[in-house]
Amino acid sequence: MTITRNLAQWDRAARFALGLLLIVLAYAGIVGPWGYVGAIFLATAVMNFCPLYRVLGFKTCTDC
Numbered sequence: 001m002t003i004t005r006n007l008a009q010w011d012r013a014a015r016f017a018l019g020l021l022l023i024v025l026a027y028a029g030i031v032g033p034w035g036y037v038g039a040i041f042l043a044t045a046v047m048n049f050c051p052l053y054r055v056l057g058f059k060t061c062t063d064c
Helices: 009-027 033-047 051-056
Strands: none
Touching (some): 009 033
């Protein structure tokens, strides 16, 4: 299985921002430990690949 990108730039930026926000809020104790789920958003943004998108046959980028 090869990892082919399936995220557009705006999708990557949104995932990165949301992931970072969730981690910061969890670290500050505002949202609780479930906020560390933001690490998944960060990882998918860095890899430019979302496994769930692949399973659903969905992608946000137009040139991939």
